[in-house]
Amino acid sequence: MTQSLDKVQATPQNSPLRGVEKLNLAQFRSYETFSLSLDLSPVVLTGPNGVGKTNLLEAISFLIPGKGLRRARLSEIKKQGSEEPWSLSYHLKEGGGELQIGTGQDPDSPTSERRLTKINGERVKNQSILAEWVSMVWLTPQMDRLFLDGPGERRRFLDRLVYGFDPTHAPRLNRYEKALRERNLLLRQGCYDHHWMQGLEEILVNEGIAITVSRREVVGQLISVLKSQDHTFPQADLSLEGDFETLLQIRSSLDAEEEMRRRLSDNRDQDRFTGRTSLGAHRSDLVVMYPEKNQAAALCSTGEQKALLLSIVMASARLLSARTGAIPLLLLDEVVAHLDKGRRTALFEAILQLNMQVWLTGTDAALFGELQGNAQFFGLGE
Numbered sequence: 001m002t003q004s005l006d007k008v009q010a011t012p013q014n015s016p017l018r019g020v021e022k023l024n025l026a027q028f029r030s031y032e033t034f035s036l037s038l039d040l041s042p043v044v045l046t047g048p049n050g051v052g053k054t055n056l057l058e059a060i061s062f063l064i065p066g067k068g069l070r071r072a073r074l075s076e077i078k079k080q081g082s083e084e085p086w087s088l089s090y091h092l093k094e095g096g097g098e099l100q101i102g103t104g105q106d107p108d109s110p111t112s113e114r115r116l117t118k119i120n121g122e123r124v125k126n127q128s129i130l131a132e133w134v135s136m137v138w139l140t141p142q143m144d145r146l147f148l149d150g151p152g153e154r155r156r157f158l159d160r161l162v163y164g165f166d167p168t169h170a171p172r173l174n175r176y177e178k179a180l181r182e183r184n185l186l187l188r189q190g191c192y193d194h195h196w197m198q199g200l201e202e203i204l205v206n207e208g209i210a211i212t213v214s215r216r217e218v219v220g221q222l223i224s225v226l227k228s229q230d231h232t233f234p235q236a237d238l239s240l241e242g243d244f245e246t247l248l249q250i251r252s253s254l255d256a257e258e259e260m261r262r263r264l265s266d267n268r269d270q271d272r273f274t275g276r277t278s279l280g281a282h283r284s285d286l287v288v289m290y291p292e293k294n295q296a297a298a299l300c301s302t303g304e305q306k307a308l309l310l311s312i313v314m315a316s317a318r319l320l321s322a323r324t325g326a327i328p329l330l331l332l333d334e335v336v337a338h339l340d341k342g343r344r345t346a347l348f349e350a351i352l353q354l355n356m357q358v359w360l361t362g363t364d365a366a367l368f369g370e371l372q373g374n375a376q377f378f379g380l381g382e
Contacts, residue, residue: 017040017093017095018092018093018094018327018328018356019038019040019092019327019357020060020091020092020329020357021038021039021091021092021093022035022037022038022090023036023038023060023088023090023091024088025059025086025087025088026086026087026088027078027086027087028055028059028079028087028088028104029052029055029077029079029086030055030079031052031055031079038376040093041357041374042357042358042359042371042375042376043357043358043360043375043376043378044362044365044371044375044376044378045359045361045378045380046361046362046363046364046377046378047379047380048363048381052380052381053362053380054333056359056361056380057069057138057359058072060136060331061138061331062088062103062115063130063133063134063136063329064130064134064136064160065128065130065163065170066160066170069138069140069331074086074113074114074115075113078105085104085105085110087102087103087105089101089102090102092134092327094327099327100118100119100120101118101119101130101133101134102118103115103116103118103127103130117130119133126174128170128174129167131163131164131169131170131326132167133327134327134328134329135164135165135320135324135327135328135329136160136164136328136329136331137160137164137317137320137329137330137331138313138331139309139310139313139331139332140334141334143157143309144302144305144309146309147288147297147300147308147309148305151283151284154285155285157286158218158219158286159173159215161319161320162214162215164320164326165214165217165218165221165323166214166218167326168210169211169214172207172214173207175203175207176203176211176281176282179200179203179204179207180204180277180280180282182200183200183201184271184275184277187271187276187277188272188275190272201264201265202261204260204281205257205261205264206257207281208260208281209244209256209257209260211244211281212242212244212281213248213253215240215284216245219238219240219286221319221323222238222312222315223237223238225315225318225319226238226311226315229314229315230346232343233311233314233343233346234290234304234307234308234311235291235292235311236288236289236290236291236308236315237288237289237290237291238287238289238312239286240284240285240286240287241284241285241287242281242283242284242285243260243263243279243280243281244256244260244281244284247259247260260279263279264277264279267279288308290304290308307343310339310347313330314350317330317354317356318350320356321354321355328357329356329357329358330354330357331359332358332359333361334361334362335347335362336362337362337363337364344367345370348368348370348371352374365377365379
């Protein structure tokens, strides 16, 4: 699919001063090449299923560290049958300045699962630096199971939010996960140097404490925003559960570090049997309750779970819009099809109050009618 689209709708007068002004794709998913020019008002992408709307949101999601909203391997993203690596380039407006970001497969190492990233034409060593420039939150239909899936999905959801407020969070997680993999490998081998093991556990303790502190701070801020939101969407009650969280509730950071060092050392024999580390920041969980019913989100109805999730996402967007130094973006994939008219109206009103660029997709442009004149509409596959 090779396309170039022109803007259809005008922008609101109070549009944000930061966001994506141009997007270029090459050999990405269903697109051979694609170019989209934008202003900074909300973006509405409409068209039939399979036309490539979610592919465009996925392209935007690569503006932050990680594997994008689909968590796909880089080799799975390249357009089927293409001989060329996939690439994305973005022109962003940052206040009174401009920013160029490029990312994609490394043409010199096409089988690598590490993506090449350039900022203003200069190659950067680690994609984690993207968190210093862009922050993002998204909601996709696949996330409807967030409360039913395992803790890993909720941790990833929360960590994406933390990236927007703490650019050091991503490299901390990378260092933690690298040490975790190495410790697990040594445990499975059954024979290791104790000084090496102690060094890995020191990384797990130090980085784990810092990761947990950042997560707790963002959850606390989200709770404050949720309490101040209107009640169109149910107010979610959030908390964190985990080894470090429990220790930090009753001990100082230094005491918590010392206790975790001891526990990791004491658990080596048990962890050797299972081949995995049973304690640490990689086992934390974001717990969500529906206080009106005093019920865990996992036990709520499908409609209530969707409303709770949207409530958290909009609170996250408000927090990013007000407090982050990076360019904040919100991606909402097929969200309005599951909302009644009252909640759609409330969502659109909330979007227009955000000082950030919001991207929405849907099959029926009529469902976004209340945004006419305040958003830019693009019809795909027309």
